Amino acid sequence: METVNIRTAAKHDVPQLLELMNQYIVDFYKCPRPSDDSLKRLINHLLENPYEGIQFVVEKEPHHLVGFSTLYFTFNTLEVKRMAFLHDLFVKPDVRGQKIGEKLLQSCVTYIRENDYSHMIWETAHDNLTAQSLYDKIGAQKAVWLNYEIK
Numbered sequence: 001m002e003t004v005n006i007r008t009a010a011k012h013d014v015p016q017l018l019e020l021m022n023q024y025i026v027d028f029y030k031c032p033r034p035s036d037d038s039l040k041r042l043i044n045h046l047l048e049n050p051y052e053g054i055q056f057v058v059e060k061e062p063h064h065l066v067g068f069s070t071l072y073f074t075f076n077t078l079e080v081k082r083m084a085f086l087h088d089l090f091v092k093p094d095v096r097g098q099k100i101g102e103k104l105l106q107s108c109v110t111y112i113r114e115n116d117y118s119h120m121i122w123e124t125a126h127d128n129l130t131a132q133s134l135y136d137k138i139g140a141q142k143a144v145w146l147n148y149e150i151k
Contacts, residue, residue: 002060004100006107009055009068014043016065017057024068024090046070056107058091058100067091069104071111071120079118084108086122089131101134109138123147 009017018039026033046053051073058067070088075081086108091101112120121143124131 004066004103005059006056006104007059009043009047009057011047013057013065014040014047017043017055017068020057020065020068020090020092021088023092024088028090054111056104056111058104060095060100066095067100067104069108071108073117076118081116081118083118084112084120086120089122102138105134105138 018036021039021043022033025031043055046055053070053072055071056069057065060066067090068088069086069090071084072087073082073084076083086105089101089104089108091104108120122135124135
């Protein structure tokens with residue numbers, strides 16, 4: 001297994017990150033493809049406003065991205081600290097099975113611990129057993145809170 005480098009996203013990553021995010025949105029989640037301009041605005045917003053969120057990228061070799069994750073930040077009133085919401089975690093299908101997703105997830109956990117966040121939450125589909133297996137493997141626990149949504 002080759003080594004991978006996980007780091008925060010940088011301006012020069014935007015073209016590859018745009019491609020990865022489209023694979024995640026369209027190919028994996030089967031959602032409509034967003035405009036390139038709107039997706040670039042989101043990526044650049046996070047690069048310019050790291051207090052709101054951060055993206056990590058996975059380099060399998062220099063300048064070749066194979067995955068990303070996105071953390072958004074908010075506040076936890078009960079613990080009077082900031083908390084993180086892991087919104088995205090994606091690894092290209094052709095490199096799955098190499099523990100890259102686990103390393104990427106661990107990078108997010110390390111980040112929130114090093115920066116004194118109260119906790120990190122995320123959600124996954126009830127039928128995404130592969131992801132659930134990964135989350136169980138790293139010692140994550142199912143939250144006691146129920147998720148609701150409205151559109």
